[in-house]
Amino acid sequence: MSNYHTFQSGEEYTLGRLLGTPHCLVVPDLQRDYCWGSETYGRNRERQGELVTAFVDDLIEAFRADEARTLGVLYGYEEVAGRVMLCDGQQRFTTLYLLVGVLTHRIDGVKFASYLQGFPGDVRLSYEVRESTLSFLGDLSRYYFCDRSGVLPPAEGEDKAQTPDWYRRAYRLDPSARSMLAAVRTIEALLDAAEVDEEDFGRYVLDELRFVYYDMGDRQHGEEAFVVINTTGEPLTATENLKPQLLSRVADDARSVRAHEWEDREDWCWRHRDREGGERTSDALSRDFYVWFWQMRRRQGSETLRRERLDALFLKADGELDEMLAEVHRCFTALKTVVGEVDRGGALHDLLATLRRLLCEGEGTDGLFTWLRRRQAEDVLFPLVAFAERFGAQASFATDVVRLARRLCKNAADKKFGRQRPDGGGYVDWRYVLQLVDCAEDVDGLLTADTLGGEAALKSISNVHLARWFDADEQDKRRLAASGADVAAWEEDDALRFDLSVLGGSTATVDDARRRRDNLAALSLCRHGGDAPADLAAFYWLYRFLKGWGDGVGHVGYATWDGEGTYYHTYDYGMDYGRAYRDADFLSLLASADLLAELKHRVADAFRPTGYELTASTFTPTAYLRSWCLLKTLVAADRGVVLNYWDDRAIGCYAGQADDNRLNDDQPFCMANSCAGYLFRSDVRRAEDYLNSSLFDAPLLAPGSDVDGEAFENRKVPVEVVRASADYLARLYEAFMAGA
Numbered sequence: 001m002s003n004y005h006t007f008q009s010g011e012e013y014t015l016g017r018l019l020g021t022p023h024c025l026v027v028p029d030l031q032r033d034y035c036w037g038s039e040t041y042g043r044n045r046e047r048q049g050e051l052v053t054a055f056v057d058d059l060i061e062a063f064r065a066d067e068a069r070t071l072g073v074l075y076g077y078e079e080v081a082g083r084v085m086l087c088d089g090q091q092r093f094t095t096l097y098l099l100v101g102v103l104t105h106r107i108d109g110v111k112f113a114s115y116l117q118g119f120p121g122d123v124r125l126s127y128e129v130r131e132s133t134l135s136f137l138g139d140l141s142r143y144y145f146c147d148r149s150g151v152l153p154p155a156e157g158e159d160k161a162q163t164p165d166w167y168r169r170a171y172r173l174d175p176s177a178r179s180m181l182a183a184v185r186t187i188e189a190l191l192d193a194a195e196v197d198e199e200d201f202g203r204y205v206l207d208e209l210r211f212v213y214y215d216m217g218d219r220q221h222g223e224e225a226f227v228v229i230n231t232t233g234e235p236l237t238a239t240e241n242l243k244p245q246l247l248s249r250v251a252d253d254a255r256s257v258r259a260h261e262w263e264d265r266e267d268w269c270w271r272h273r274d275r276e277g278g279e280r281t282s283d284a285l286s287r288d289f290y291v292w293f294w295q296m297r298r299r300q301g302s303e304t305l306r307r308e309r310l311d312a313l314f315l316k317a318d319g320e321l322d323e324m325l326a327e328v329h330r331c332f333t334a335l336k337t338v339v340g341e342v343d344r345g346g347a348l349h350d351l352l353a354t355l356r357r358l359l360c361e362g363e364g365t366d367g368l369f370t371w372l373r374r375r376q377a378e379d380v381l382f383p384l385v386a387f388a389e390r391f392g393a394q395a396s397f398a399t400d401v402v403r404l405a406r407r408l409c410k411n412a413a414d415k416k417f418g419r420q421r422p423d424g425g426g427y428v429d430w431r432y433v434l435q436l437v438d439c440a441e442d443v444d445g446l447l448t449a450d451t452l453g454g455e456a457a458l459k460s461i462s463n464v465h466l467a468r469w470f471d472a473d474e475q476d477k478r479r480l481a482a483s484g485a486d487v488a489a490w491e492e493d494d495a496l497r498f499d500l501s502v503l504g505g506s507t508a509t510v511d512d513a514r515r516r517r518d519n520l521a522a523l524s525l526c527r528h529g530g531d532a533p534a535d536l537a538a539f540y541w542l543y544r545f546l547k548g549w550g551d552g553v554g555h556v557g558y559a560t561w562d563g564e565g566t567y568y569h570t571y572d573y574g575m576d577y578g579r580a581y582r583d584a585d586f587l588s589l590l591a592s593a594d595l596l597a598e599l600k601h602r603v604a605d606a607f608r609p610t611g612y613e614l615t616a617s618t619f620t621p622t623a624y625l626r627s628w629c630l631l632k633t634l635v636a637a638d639r640g641v642v643l644n645y646w647d648d649r650a651i652g653c654y655a656g657q658a659d660d661n662r663l664n665d666d667q668p669f670c671m672a673n674s675c676a677g678y679l680f681r682s683d684v685r686r687a688e689d690y691l692n693s694s695l696f697d698a699p700l701l702a703p704g705s706d707v708d709g710e711a712f713e714n715r716k717v718p719v720e721v722v723r724a725s726a727d728y729l730a731r732l733y734e735a736f737m738a739g740a
Helices: 015-020 052-064 090-106 131-145 175-194 198-208 219-229 242-247 252-271 283-298 310-315 321-343 347-360 368-375 377-391 397-417 430-439 443-447 472-482 487-491 510-524 534-547 573-578 584-590 595-607 621-639 687-691 709-713 719-739
Strands: 012-014 024-027 047-049 069-080 083-088 125-127 209-215 563-566 651-654
Touching (some): 012 015, 015 090, 052 090, 052 198, 069 090, 069 242, 069 252, 083 090, 090 131, 090 198, 131 175, 198 209, 209 252, 242 310, 252 321, 283 321, 321 347, 347 397, 368 377, 377 397, 397 487, 397 573, 534 595
Parallel strands (some): 024 083, 024 125, 069 209
Antiparallel strands (some): 012 209, 069 083
């Protein structure tokens, strides 16, 4: 650690003191270019304009109000006596140096020259980002700031012949030099327009503007601080400029505390930035947090707030700025508490990982906090933060926050899948949930609040529906848990997704609910990639199709104009919840002691009135595909094969008339003399594929049938094959109906 201490850590210094002592302030080579005088960009590369105007205008306003300002923390270290290396604050500090330089040039007698130059040939601010920048700032100070007869190099579009001798070619290629020149011109224009006493204003800048100096000790710690606070590679944004604007308005006795809190937030945001998303600085997450704070404080959506300037949000708000910043840090501390619980890898982490899997249909690779930040900040993260702010100090917090998170997971799933329950249960907007947290005495009171009964006394939000929070499903969960059911494990099942209403409601015993849950889990394995037995999966998909719970029959976008079909195996949880889960037949199916036997019985009942056979006069695409899928299921069961799944094709038929679907154009239409095919054929099937009974678009042929591919394509399948297949299908159907 350094033994040199030109400035004492934690002390407050005026700008005049920082520039007026016999030492040199150095912007080291690890720093970025100066950019405030040029165009700056935000998180999403949106243009923000130059930052000098707002900064200097604010100082002029403070000068007119005779208001002293502290411009935040200046980080530095001093390994060589008299050379104070700046780790953070260089953009603000350089802008102030340029301001003092412009004032020096404009005031008679060059009264402030000693704040720019020390002993001959030395300048107070040494910009060592690159050699050309170092040389440029020295020349600018000597030949323009401290020489009233000096001139600036011509701006874009001006006569290049007027370029002063000191302005070298290398300076034109230096981005810091160009930005400094732009800043100087902006400052001069602002002073021209302000019409202030420039000598008095200069004294104000030197005597009333202060920084809190923080000593980092040595280069290693200084570089670490630079990386933590800013990182490299991107220009400063308006969010980073917020710190000095606010801290300068905080009372002297509280400023140091608020400054250290601010650095704590920037440090944390840097460590939790979205690395996979390409974030290289803390700025994006810092901005997100301040927007979150105002969302929670105002109970307002992010769209409006993100269009407002953050400094305006703070400066226009009611109350003392110091107390507001204290409130900000309490909110931030609560955020740290929640994310710390997630990062520990315990129950909260596992629960939120389950929610991500259920909502996103996959595990995901980004961190849970990053996912919450992107997708579930309002519905999950905000209530958890509000809860931590109120109850984070209690010994039971680690357990209680998981209980709340479990309820929030259900709420997020209600929103995602549009789930609504008969008693008015469903998604409760996060603004109402925050009100529940505010008025709750404890977690039990929070989880059992009656949002529709008037007890919670929630403030109505315009155009935002209020659903029942402690609905019948939540009441049933408590009853089942009290009777020994593992409700937590059931909730996280892929087929239930935190809603147990499908298990029978208030009339179901624990044994009833457990049977329904086990059957539902078995049916959920029937989906593509699941582990269900082939016959159970085949009959379940057939029954879903017959009941209309899944994909229906209609025109398929990529198919021929006269074709209609169904994707058949498409699964969508939201569709299931809105159709199957609300159907009494589905609830009774889940109560079955033998799922496969019950499914066969129900399928048989669906065909008893009409049978499976169709004629040209009874043909419709829906009726045809019902019979086709039944016969495909029976053939697969008879031959011991598994019906194939597909992801992007529909099984279908020509919808105009039955004869268009025949295998033999010389024979009358029947199910055996037909073939439903994929409505989109991007490849040519091999001849042997027409004999593969596991394929949905292979014909319903009797065992031992040999069909030539060309005959199939030309609708010339032999008559004897069609007749043998018709007899085979009839036998299968009769045996199935008798057994079911």
